Amino acid sequence: MLNPFENIKIPPKTEDLIKIVLDRIPKIGGKNVKEREIKRILFYKEQLQKYRDFVLQFPRIDQLHPFYRENIEIIADIDKVKMCLGAINRGVQLSFNIIERYRRLIKSSDEKEANRLMRQCFGRVSSILRSRKDCIDWLIDITSQLKKLKAIDPNLPTIIIAGPPNVGKSTLVSKISSAKPEVASYPFTTKEIHVGHIDTGIVKIQVIDTPGILDRPMSERNSIELKAINAIKNLNGIILFLFDVSNSSIYSAKEQLDLYKEVKSIKSVVIPVLNKIDDKNEELYKQIKENILEKVFEISAEKNIGLDTLLNYVINLLQNGQILDKRDIYLNSG
Incomplete structure (x- = not known):
């Protein structure tokens, strides 16, 4: 499309x-x-x-x-x-x-x-x-x-990568799909929606890299953040919400968790993903993980740690047409 x-x-x-x-x-x-x-x-x-x-x-x-x-x-x-x-x-x-x-x-x-x-x-x-x-x-x-908007097909199975700025969204997208967004170490590097694809041989999956969102009222968000909210709200797919649990994280556990809760209030299928696990800040990691009831995936997009497990899980959901309710991805779902 x-x-x-x-x-x-x-x-x-x-x-x-x-x-x-x-x-x-x-x-x-x-x-x-x-x-x-x-x-x-x-x-x-x-x-x-x-x-x-x-x-x-x-x-x-x-x-x-x-x-x-x-x-x-x-x-x-x-x-x-x-x-x-x-x-x-x-x-x-x-x-x-x-x-x-x-x-x-x-x-x-x-x-x-x-x-x-x-x-x-x-x-x-x-x-x-x-x-x-x-x-x-x-x-x-x-x-x-x-x-100049990227061509996005709202009817394709879709993985939407969301989270605050500079938590590794673009790196993850570049590792799991055909998209090659700019990756840099400063916030709001991603100013537009970027689109890549995964072809499983059975189904073509769209992977969307969204601009970062800050934990603040909607009225204070800029047009870059609103583009991400638009994708989360209006595209039918699975959200991978990235947390930064590293020693270099610029966000507190509360800021990241509050934003996660907001995204969950917009979209029913949101999978929490703890990124930069190779440089884990134990206290930040603990505070975030103990406040999430859902099944949590731990990865390092940069080091290719945990990506296969995460991707296989998400592709299986999409390949089987399982755009599920929140309860289907709770920790006790197996």
């Missing part, structure tokens, strides 16, 4: 399109003056079609999968997007009507009037565009951002 915004052709911004027409008009000729001026305004119509196509190619917002719909909400006001799509479409139709009216006027007028009528038409159409400039240019910027 493609990113639904991927195939939208981005038109020039308002002033750029007007300049394209201005630069081209002097080079357009014809068999006579009338034909030349008609060809000039029809060239403007051709350029305006780029805005019509832009609107028609934009997916129906109300029919989008919730994951992609919320991606719009993270960066823009959906009502404003709808309003601007309508305003652009109406502006293009109004411009088409004006061009058609002037085409007829030029055709039926005295040849001496043809150039004046063409310039009049150009001015009126340009005024319509400029009156919608804020909408056109803003929506072009928003769509350019949406086109």
Whole structure:
């Protein structure tokens, strides 16, 4: 499944399109003056079609999968997007009507009037565009951002890697899937959703690396964190929540556990994974582990410790179509 915004052709911004027409008009000729001026305004119509196509190619917002719909909400006001799509479409139709009216006027007028009528038409159409400039240019910027979203198929079995920043999510994703996200030792290295895949021979599994989330109120979270929350909330799959239990962890047990509880309140299937077990801080490890009732996996993504056990467990759940209730992954489930 493609990113639904991927195939939208981005038109020039308002002033750029007007300049394209201005630069081209002097080079357009014809068999006579009338034909030349008609060809000039029809060239403007051709350029305006780029805005019509832009609107028609934009997916129906109300029919989008919730994951992609919320991606719009993270960066823009959906009502404003709808309003601007309508305003652009109406502006293009109004411009088409004006061009058609002037085409007829030029055709039926005295040849001496043809150039004046063409310039009049150009001015009126340009005024319509400029009156919608804020909408056109803003929506072009928003769509350019949406086109960069990774193609995620909400219908594929999915493993979502979640947790605070800098706990090893990207390292784990790169070790178990085809994705190769940037890995660095500072928070918020991952600013976008990254997607990899695992092909078991029976089923193709999507693996998603999400940006880190901090333990703080939703109202204080930035757009990077909201992208992770969106994936957790709206993609149907299993969450692997990573804890950092190492000596170098910058998060307390409480911060990590509070965030874990929040993620569990959003999604029913959340598997706790204690990462960096090769450099375990005994006190942090103990505080986290004794507060988790569910089955816990202990790994070192960097050192490849425990990855096979974790992956086999998760693949088995997904391969058998077991998107289960919380109680199915409790410690006493075996």
